[in-house]
Amino acid sequence: MMQPAQKSTREAFPLQKVVESDDVVGFVNRLDQVREILIEDRRYDQWSWGLLHFVAGYSAVNIFDFIFTGKIPPTNPITITKDEAPLAVAGAKNSAAENGAISIGKSLLEELVERKIEEKRSEVASKEEVKDEESASDSTVDEAAVRKNVVSRLLLCPAVDRELPMHLAAQSGGDIIMRRLLALESKELWGKKMVRSLQVMGKNADGQTPLHVAVEHVGAKRDLNFLAVLLQHGGKDALFLKDNDGCDIFTLAHAMTNRGAEIEALLLTEMKNIRASAGGVVEVVRKSNNEAKLLSPKISSASKAGA
Incomplete structure (x- = not known):
């Protein structure tokens, strides 16, 4: 960067x-x-x-x-x-x-x-x-x-503080401006389908990606759809990245807002949709300390044989 x-x-x-x-x-x-x-x-x-x-x-x-x-x-x-x-x-x-x-x-x-x-x-x-x-x-x-x-x-x-424009868009929850930023990156920097946005994976001085920042600033009334925008463009890879305080997205969701369960449900549902669209099967393992880990899709030998 x-x-x-x-x-x-x-x-x-x-x-x-x-x-x-x-x-x-x-x-x-x-x-x-x-x-x-x-x-x-x-x-x-x-x-x-x-x-x-x-x-x-x-x-x-x-x-x-x-x-x-x-x-x-x-x-x-x-x-x-x-x-x-x-x-x-x-x-x-x-x-x-x-x-x-x-x-x-x-x-x-x-x-x-x-x-x-x-x-x-x-x-x-x-x-x-x-x-x-x-x-x-x-x-x-x-x-x-x-x-x-x-x-x-x-x-x-x-x-x-190493924040990108995308961090500020995530903080304000502006899903339209976030989509504009992503579309510009896809068109000008990739020239083809963008697999993982450099903006979405960028970390600020606190070790937080835009997804971390977005979850921290959800608030009580904000629509959560803007979180899905980040996930759909590589944010899924940031789900379990920890910031400088050792917090991942799920830990932040429960620690920073009373909407932790709602945010967690949206994140995991969106992840299932993303993986399902790629033909994979998702396993979500919940740990007792409120952390979550998403395992790689498992495709059976029989499925491969029948392909």
């Missing part, structure tokens, strides 16, 4: 209110500042959070979609006038928001990738002492690798 950002600042996040309210129009109106934050990978507050940490923590789905697709969702009507709007949306009409998402062209992700590719080309050209501008632009650069590095930096570069 990437190392935490080296430059930490206690500066307050300048887009706090915009991101907290998922105000995509306000976000668009401050694009120059947003670009600066992304390009320089600026970090804020004592935890050295990046932009995506805030977006994930506040479940700002509309802003997330804008960053990675360049579109303003129809659910966020534009009320600003043409004179007040930024150049990106100055020509867009309010009626367009009613019929579908408004696109401003390139997404911020595409802009960031293109900029990093140009920086890499300049670096390669400099090393090769290429002086001709045209030759420099043709310098060999693995654009796919640059793109992966940009996305990895956004998703997997931890804060000073």
Whole structure:
């Protein structure tokens, strides 16, 4: 996993209110500042959070979609006038928001990738002492690798407490933003079916994965479906990982909330569904000290013979 950002600042996040309210129009109106934050990978507050940490923590789905697709969702009507709007949306009409998402062209992700590719080309050209501008632009650069590095930096570069954006999404219980983060990883970093999410398996400074954090912050009223989202994308491998205090998910479920039995039932049921869909048989062994262990599926010789 990437190392935490080296430059930490206690500066307050300048887009706090915009991101907290998922105000995509306000976000668009401050694009120059947003670009600066992304390009320089600026970090804020004592935890050295990046932009995506805030977006994930506040479940700002509309802003997330804008960053990675360049579109303003129809659910966020534009009320600003043409004179007040930024150049990106100055020509867009309010009626367009009613019929579908408004696109401003390139997404911020595409802009960031293109900029990093140009920086890499300049670096390669400099090393090769290429002086001709045209030759420099043709310098060999693995654009796919640059793109992966940009996305990895956004998703997997931890804060000073080693928390990823996914940890913050898990803490807030935002299953929609969690799915967005997972879909981005699957598309950009794997390019095929994602077996085990790097985000879901990431550990913070306390040795906790997002699943540990999610269970700790369930609370009394929260729907538990967001736990299943993590399990379905590799979280099952985190079920019996212990944090720095020696607690696994089941121990935390019983120790941190009065919904321990409910959480345990959901986790084990979801695990059965996952294993059953793979054709296995699940055995769950409960121990007297409230710990659980999931044994590997057992497929009989007869089953193999009949396959």
